[in-house]
Amino acid sequence: MSAAAAIEPVRAANLVGGSELYRAIFLSPEGEHIRSSCGGVFETKAFGAAPEHLDMIFVIAGANPFLVNPAHYANFLRRHASRGSILGGVSGGAVILARLGLLETCRFTVHWEHIDALLEENPDHLIEKRLFVIDRKRATCAGGVAPLDMMHALIRTHFGQPLADSVSDWFIHTRVRTAEEAQLLINQEHVDLHPQIAAAVRLMQDHIAEPLPIERIAHLASLSPRQMLRGFRESFGQTVNRFYTDLRLQKANELLRQTRLPVSQVAIATGFSNQSSFARAFQDKYGARPKDWRKRAER
Structure with missing residues (x-):
């Protein structure tokens, strides 16, 4: 399914x-015929036969991904990560990426049955x-039919909403x-957003970092900048830039409260060019600098 x-x-x-x-190609360490859980077979190429540059690489893993030896994939994935490829994890695929250290400082998701075990490690x-998370050069989803939603978001980013x-x-x-989906960033009073404004908000949600x-x-x-400016003022009473910045600051607030990520990394993970500009923006919104806000939340 995934x-x-x-x-x-x-x-x-x-x-x-x-x-x-x-253009999709199927890869495995040795170029074997890989049988899926439904019995269908994928004819794969060996890692060594892969093109020098791959735009996106998705690791797809079902069953128990903790039984997979991540060392079999380490050199291939790290090499392409260093070349700027987007690395993705589908279902248990994120487990393999995480155990190789390829998701450090990145937000990600994984099938719900693997979350507790990963956090134990x-x-x-x-x-x-969440259903899926796109954070810089990483794109992960929870499996099942969630890849449909994630790929919709990626296609939207590459080629537009239509x-x-x-x-x-x-x-x-x-x-x-x-x-x-489980905790919408669009408030309930805005459920009747114009579809194109809703599409703009989803693009912002998918590009926080x-x-x-x-x-x-x-x-x-499929909006003109003027139409988008007017639509955001009518729907949210804010400028587009203010709405986008608030969206990123809300994510920063969440990361400060729920993780031990250094403030400098929180700034990077929420799209701020440096820690000082992040601290100013955060203080403007929440009335405290990020470090002080975190200390207050821990009390």
């Missing part, structure tokens, strides 16, 4: 988009109980879920 939900959206994007927007893991919606319609996936330029968000949401 493998198909991750792979099929990119195939559909090519079909709906009318050109080869994505390392309480400092920044695990979030194509992402067309792919979801192709699969009759008519209620695309956000990463924050590496904020997208406002013009890029507007383009991907």
Whole structure:
């Protein structure tokens, strides 16, 4: 289920988009035939036969990923991470990435049945109980059909809302879920947002650590910058920039309260260029500098 939900959206994007927007290849350490849990077989290439550059690499693991020896994947994944590839974990795939140290200082998620075991190994893991998390060069999801929602978010970022919606319609996936499904960042009084404004908000939610330029968000949401500015003022009573900054500061607040991540890393994880600008913005919103806020929350 997880493998198909991750792979099929990119195939559909090519079909709906009318050109080869994505090219998928299947890899394993030795290039074996890999049998999935449903009995289907994937014909894979060995890691050594992989192209020099891969835009995205998704580790897909079902059953018990703690039984997998992560050393078999270490050199390959670390090499491509150093080359700037996006690393993703689907279902238990994030367990393998985490145990290789490839998710340090990154927010991520994993199938719910593996969360407690991962935290037992390392309480400092920044695990979030969400459908998916996209944090800089890492994209992880909880498995099952959650990859459909994550791939919708990635396609939306790469090629815009209309194509992402067309792919979801192709699969009759008519209620695309956000990463924050269990605890929506869009307040309940805003459930009737215009679809394009809602798309802009989702893009912001998916790009906390590496904020997208406002013009890029507007383009991907099929809005003009002026339409987006007016829509945010009407829906939220805020400018677009203020809304986006508040969204990032809310995530910073959560990380300060729930993790032991250094303040400098919290700043990076929420898209601030340096610790001083983060501290000023945080104090403006919450009335205290990040370190003082954390101490107060721990009392």
